[in-house]
Amino acid sequence: MEFFIIIISAIFVNNILLSQFLGICPFLGVSNKLSTATGMSGAVCFVITLATIVTYLVNQYLLVPFGLEFLQTIAFILVIAALVQMVEIILKKISPSLYQALGIFLPLITTNCAVLGVAITVVTKEFTFGGTPHMLNLGESVVYALATSIGYGLAMILFAGLREHLSMNDVPKPFRGLPIALITVSIMAMAFLGFSGMV
Amino acid sequence: MEDLEMSKWSLVTKGFIKDNPTFVLVLGMCPTLATTTSAMNGLEMGLATLFVLVLSNIAISLIAPVVPDKVHIPVYIVVIATFVTVLQLLMQAFVPSVYATLGLFIPLIVVNCIVLGRAEAYANSHNALDSALDGLGIGIGFTMSLTVIGIIREILGSGSVFGWKFIPGDGILAFVMAPGAFMVLGYLMVLFNKYLRHS
Numbered sequence: 385m386e387f388f389i390i391i392i393s394a395i396f397v398n399n400i401l402l403s404q405f406l407g408i409c410p411f412l413g414v415s416n417k418l419s420t421a422t423g424m425s426g427a428v429c430f431v432i433t434l435a436t437i438v439t440y441l442v443n444q445y446l447l448v449p450f451g452l453e454f455l456q457t458i459a460f461i462l463v464i465a466a467l468v469q470m471v472e473i474i475l476k477k478i479s480p481s482l483y484q485a486l487g488i489f490l491p492l493i494t495t496n497c498a499v500l501g502v503a504i505t506v507v508t509k510e511f512t513f514g515g516t517p518h519m520l521n522l523g524e525s526v527v528y529a530l531a532t533s534i535g536y537g538l539a540m541i542l543f544a545g546l547r548e549h550l551s552m553n554d555v556p557k558p559f560r561g562l563p564i565a566l567i568t569v570s571i572m573a574m575a576f577l578g579f580s581g582m583v
Numbered sequence: 584m585e586d587l588e589m590s591k592w593s594l595v596t597k598g599f600i601k602d603n604p605t606f607v608l609v610l611g612m613c614p615t616l617a618t619t620t621s622a623m624n625g626l627e628m629g630l631a632t633l634f635v636l637v638l639s640n641i642a643i644s645l646i647a648p649v650v651p652d653k654v655h656i657p658v659y660i661v662v663i664a665t666f667v668t669v670l671q672l673l674m675q676a677f678v679p680s681v682y683a684t685l686g687l688f689i690p691l692i693v694v695n696c697i698v699l700g701r702a703e704a705y706a707n708s709h710n711a712l713d714s715a716l717d718g719l720g721i722g723i724g725f726t727m728s729l730t731v732i733g734i735i736r737e738i739l740g741s742g743s744v745f746g747w748k749f750i751p752g753d754g755i756l757a758f759v760m761a762p763g764a765f766m767v768l769g770y771l772m773v774l775f776n777k778y779l780r781h782s
Contacts, residue, residue: 403761405617409696412612454672457690458664465657494660497613497694504690558777562609566769573762 387527390511394531396579400498401539402572407498411540412565414489416551421544425537427489429530431471432499435464436529439503440522460503468494498536502529543572591716598720604697605728605768606775611697614688615729616764622745625733627681628688629726633719634670635692639663640706640718647707659702664693697725735767 400406407428414424439460447453472490475483493499506525510517520528546568555564604610611632618628642662650658671689674682682689692698701721706714737743740759742750757763 405613405761405764406691408612408616409610412609454668457668457671457693458661461660461664461693462657465660495694495696495699497691500694501687501691504687558773563769563772563776566765566772570762570765570769573760573765574757577757577760577762 387524390524390527391531392582394528395535395538396576397582399535399539399576400502400532401536402569402576404501406501407496407536410489410492410496411543412562415540415544415547415565418541418544418548421540422537423485424489424492425533425540426485427493428496428498428536429533431464431468431490431493431496432502432533432536433526433529434471435467435499436503436506436525437522438467439463440506440525443507444522456504456507460500464499464503465494498533502532539572539576543569546572591713594713594716595720595723598717598722598724599727600724600779602721602724603728603775604721604725605732606772607780608697608700610700611695611725613691614695615732616761616768618685618688619729619733619736619764619767620740620759621737621743622730622733624684625729625731626726628685629722629729631670631674631685631689632692632695632697632725633722635663635666636698636701636722636725637715637718638666638669639698640701640714641711642666643702643706644709644711644714655707656699659699659707660693663698663702667692697721732764732767732771735771736763739763739767 394400398404401408401411410424410428414420442459442463443453443456447455447459452459468490472483475490506520506528511520511524511528547565550564550568559567598604600607602608605615614628614632619625639659639662643659646658646662647655667690670692671682674689701718705717709717734744736758737745738750739755740757740763741754742748742752755763758767
């Protein structure tokens, strides 16, 4: 039940893009085409989940025992950068087809604030799933990261679909490009506000 | 001498409108959308970014000649993360309430594309003084954009400016929440494109 609440809350209620504003740059950057949006969502999903596991362990077994929590930001960004590089090398070796699909998006992900954002949230924020406020344990963190990245993919793919249709319309000149995209996202965010009473 | 002073001055002012990081370069969207719920929050976030931007620009312009090309991105990220950590500790010590409001978005300055973008595009090929001025200009431009968005959202959302309430009642709640952020930024970009941008 608790996992169910985490999943619904992370995908719909506190959608990472539409209510937490993390990872907006790639969201606006690569959502022109449905196919690239899908590729990016896949890559983000993979990296967020993996990065959360690794940074959680680093925090729990390296930083906390030695009282080095103030190094969180530096340690996490290094772990994420190294991880993305490693994923790229491993994918290239063992699954060239997946590498082809995700390849160009991987380097971009290091500076995607969604990854660092989720990693920091998981180790610093108290959640109130299932009654009493508590820090997430490893299992809950993984579920939270996975659900958050599914929410990212959902918003991204929905938006890319809208944007493909948008590009076929005659938009007034000052609105062309980003402004109309932002106004569209605003209406999507309004729709997602409807989920706020759910959990 | 006159010319030299003029060019130094234009280094600073180009970030205000011509190279405005929010409306022209469209960088650093996440803090722009997330922290502008009120004018004060926008201003504080802008100043925090300005601090990191100026210091990291100076440091990177000084170390750039000795950093091997292959590892320059990770080195720059570590430099930026160091200054962000300095900022985090300073804010926790002197303005804990501001630190609590801006929360996650202070450590996320590390992955703010403006900071790494200026390091890559400017600081690594210019001297320390010019880089500092460039960081100052872009930082002020960013602060101004955030403050303007914050003022508009605060007026519409809660009927006040910098906490001074002049419209009684609750205001339009949606403007303090996620949809309002996207909408205000979208329409401001339209106005910017129409009246201020010379293409």
